[in-house]
Amino acid sequence: MTRDRLVVIGGDAAGMSAAAQARRLRGAGDLEIVVVEQGPDVSYSACGLPYWVGGEVPDRDLLIARTPTQFAADDIEVRLGTRAESIDLAAGSVTTSAGDTLGYDSLVVATGGRPLRPDVPGLDADGVHGVHRLADGADIRAALAAGARRAVVLGGGYIGLEMADVLHGRGLDVTVVLADPFPMAQLDAEMGERVCKAMGDLGIAVQTEQPVREIEVDADGAVAAVRTDDGRYPADLVVLGLGMGPEVALAEAAGLRLGETGAVEVDRTQRSRSHPEVFAAGDCSQTYSRITGEPLHVALGTHANKQGRVAGSVIGGRPARFAGVLGTALTKVGDLEIARTGLCTTQAEAAGYDYRTETIEGTTKAGYYPGAEPITVKLLSDRGSGRLLGAQIVGGPGSGKRIDVLATAIWAGLTAEEFAGSDLSYAPPFSPTYDPVLVAARVASRVEQG
Amino acid sequence: MTRDRLVVIGGDAAGMSAAAQARRLRGAGDLEIVVVEQGPDVSYSACGLPYWVGGEVPDRDLLIARTPTQFAADDIEVRLGTRAESIDLAAGSVTTSAGDTLGYDSLVVATGGRPLRPDVPGLDADGVHGVHRLADGADIRAALAAGARRAVVLGGGYIGLEMADVLHGRGLDVTVVLADPFPMAQLDAEMGERVCKAMGDLGIAVQTEQPVREIEVDADGAVAAVRTDDGRYPADLVVLGLGMGPEVALAEAAGLRLGETGAVEVDRTQRSRSHPEVFAAGDCSQTYSRITGEPLHVALGTHANKQGRVAGSVIGGRPARFAGVLGTALTKVGDLEIARTGLCTTQAEAAGYDYRTETIEGTTKAGYYPGAEPITVKLLSDRGSGRLLGAQIVGGPGSGKRIDVLATAIWAGLTAEEFAGSDLSYAPPFSPTYDPVLVAARVASRVEQG
Numbered sequence A, B: 001m002t003r004d005r006l007v008v009i010g011g012d013a014a015g016m017s018a019a020a021q022a023r024r025l026r027g028a029g030d031l032e033i034v035v036v037e038q039g040p041d042v043s044y045s046a047c048g049l050p051y052w053v054g055g056e057v058p059d060r061d062l063l064i065a066r067t068p069t070q071f072a073a074d075d076i077e078v079r080l081g082t083r084a085e086s087i088d089l090a091a092g093s094v095t096t097s098a099g100d101t102l103g104y105d106s107l108v109v110a111t112g113g114r115p116l117r118p119d120v121p122g123l124d125a126d127g128v129h130g131v132h133r134l135a136d137g138a139d140i141r142a143a144l145a146a147g148a149r150r151a152v153v154l155g156g157g158y159i160g161l162e163m164a165d166v167l168h169g170r171g172l173d174v175t176v177v178l179a180d181p182f183p184m185a186q187l188d189a190e191m192g193e194r195v196c197k198a199m200g201d202l203g204i205a206v207q208t209e210q211p212v213r214e215i216e217v218d219a220d221g222a223v224a225a226v227r228t229d230d231g232r233y234p235a236d237l238v239v240l241g242l243g244m245g246p247e248v249a250l251a252e253a254a255g256l257r258l259g260e261t262g263a264v265e266v267d268r269t270q271r272s273r274s275h276p277e278v279f280a281a282g283d284c285s286q287t288y289s290r291i292t293g294e295p296l297h298v299a300l301g302t303h304a305n306k307q308g309r310v311a312g313s314v315i316g317g318r319p320a321r322f323a324g325v326l327g328t329a330l331t332k333v334g335d336l337e338i339a340r341t342g343l344c345t346t347q348a349e350a351a352g353y354d355y356r357t358e359t360i361e362g363t364t365k366a367g368y369y370p371g372a373e374p375i376t377v378k379l380l381s382d383r384g385s386g387r388l389l390g391a392q393i394v395g396g397p398g399s400g401k402r403i404d405v406l407a408t409a410i411w412a413g414l415t416a417e418e419f420a421g422s423d424l425s426y427a428p429p430f431s432p433t434y435d436p437v438l439v440a441a442r443v444a445s446r447v448e449q450g
Helices: A013-025 A046-054 A068-072 A134-145 A158-169 A189-202 A249-254 A301-316 A345-350 A400-411 A416-420 A436-449 B013-025 B046-054 B068-073 B134-145 B158-169 B189-202 B249-254 B301-316 B345-350 B400-411 B416-420 B436-449
Strands: A004-009 A031-036 A076-079 A084-088 A093-096 A101-103 A106-109 A113-115 A150-154 A173-177 A205-207 A212-217 A223-228 A232-234 A237-240 A244-246 A278-280 A329-333 A336-342 A355-363 A374-382 A388-395 B004-009 B031-036 B076-079 B084-088 B093-096 B101-103 B106-109 B113-115 B150-154 B173-177 B205-207 B212-217 B223-228 B232-234 B237-240 B244-246 B278-280 B329-333 B336-342 B355-363 B374-382 B388-395
Touching (some): A004 A013, A004 A101, A013 A301, A046 A134, A046 A158, A150 A158, A150 A223, A158 A189, A158 A329, A189 A388, A223 A237, A329 A400, A400 B400, A400 B416, A416 B400, B004 B013, B013 B031, B046 B134, B068 B076, B158 B173, B158 B237, B189 B336, B278 B301, B388 B400
Parallel strands (some): A150 A173, A150 A237, B004 B106, B031 B076, B150 B173, B150 B237, B173 B205
Antiparallel strands (some): A084 A093, A113 A244, A223 A232, A329 A336, A336 A388, A355 A374, A374 A388, B084 B093, B113 B244, B212 B223, B223 B232, B336 B388
């Protein structure tokens, strides 16, 4: 009996979702599944790393959703500590650091992302850390245990903000250094300004519009400070919070076609545009905007999971399509919750929309109910059709998850007016009579009619 | 110069929204607006009453959104303590308890709801209270101050549950007596069971399947106990928590057509089916299901607001339609949050759907994040089309407001599969990688494909 073989490169969200879904659809007698993973773990939550560093999550093992033993029970072979050295697309094989050559019938490239790095001297010094693998979390924890007192976070993406927050919570002096005027580049300026202010109120220093020029290194090769044109910020610890790019060195060397975002170009089924027996999923793959259809690169565990699942379905023989992304994101700094979905103004402009914006201030609960907190909701809608294009929320506890309601409205293609009529829940401990997201839609819809 | 006159009967959510919206569209020189309200306040939050009783809201005035003085500034005349005694539909006039006869060009009937009452002896005893007007709240607070120690709540609608919760919180022995097998009739049995158990765990006694037979009254005319076929529950205080019916005595006497739900029958613009110059909005009016199109009566401040606004728009000359209700509802008992939207199984059956259900268990945050609480999500979908029909959520803090995401998906007419692909937010302090609402949709969609 000959079995097909599926080889998966990379054992995190996308790779293991693909493996698990393919296994659900095709038994071990029909399909052999081998996952090669260069690190010591599979299925770990990179998004949980800040909270392990912060101490909210006490044990690294809690960040691991499933172990190789659990996958083995499903006849999925996981080779840990094994690096895929090269892919021979013509022969249909992968060569590993263990010296094996693994032929495949289907291949899933799920090599993930890598922290973006500014091109400055000193970046390889001891004490400069990405926030990417469990080992990064262990290194940062070790630095804290060794007495690090001053941290500089480069960049204001959500991992950067979360790291700033948890390091500040651990008692460090934290400075965030941004090239942009505000953190969270995918927020509009006035929303980013609120985030900036909240960070300052917490006691986190934010240095804006200061591209980093150099990481100063001491005589022992350890980081000493971060230098910009405007200042010098002493640091025992530097954290890369500039976002993630696609990790495509292996795919590129093999000759897989990359898209305009630099990630592996795939169709809606996660199949490589250049090699139909090869799939790519997760942070290494290019995806697309649900709204504009344009190519995007978005590194996030939710998409990685879904894309891996789509690839696994297709390999397993069941049709599936990835339905696109809105770019929904959610984070918090202290008690301030920050969320966004769809297009922000710069994106709407770039996409050629004639859009309008509405921003409203409300409260998270009935104004008279204890614990009601301020919430700001901004909506973007297409001026002609009224279709919702994007939303941003900044506010106190209970604010952030409301972005899901707007994401669903945008996902479904609703206009502001259609959404404004919708029947959302109301009870004083949970919202004002009109939920703030509806108030925003109502204003957008009234303006439209008026 | 002759002005049109709009008369509004009833000065709560629906009536005042109608008045305010009509004023926005037509100036005082063009339209006179007179509101007659039998009580001492307008624009008060009946939904907030339990929390005033419970002490979360310290002052009754906090429950009043706008005062007559504020409306007067917009040239809206409010006559408090003035009861509309009769409507002469042929003449187009309203006679008030002050002896005036007010001619109208347009009339908005917004007489609200009234607590449903079981047809049993003793219901007029001292100590039996609805939860409807601010005076009810004051009466119940007075009873607590006078030393009431034992409360019986009749019925397990959301006001009943909230009153049981806050009275228990104030230290009373609380018994909830239900004719049904579970509280929250619009939840399916297994979800109602969870609510029942949570109430029991809190120390609230729940007596199910026991229609009340009599309110026993003592020699002073005060309530002594609630009697069912199975038991006798001593009470210093009895609260009506059976839900609200439409208050239509005035409309019915005048000859306005009522619908099959017993509420005033209106078209999508809130215009009376029998008298086009008369509108009805809020708890006294009949509304309709967004899903089935069938007539419904749903008493809730959110709908009252929107319906009043629609009536006011139409009177003001701007087209508007009420887009229907899903029956979204949200409440909490202790820390347990309870939410529903769309059709439950009995409603789906009655409406003739061939439906399927999926129920999933998850956590409100990433499982490893502190404070992650259990959440149960149940979905109903149409077996043929996959269209989402209804949802129910029961779980810990952070669970309930997630119903809005499902309400929006149902509002937009999404199938389980379409919704399952949607881009909801993820961060460990806020949800697992797949939000529980998405997991439920994914299961529904997988079952569908499988």
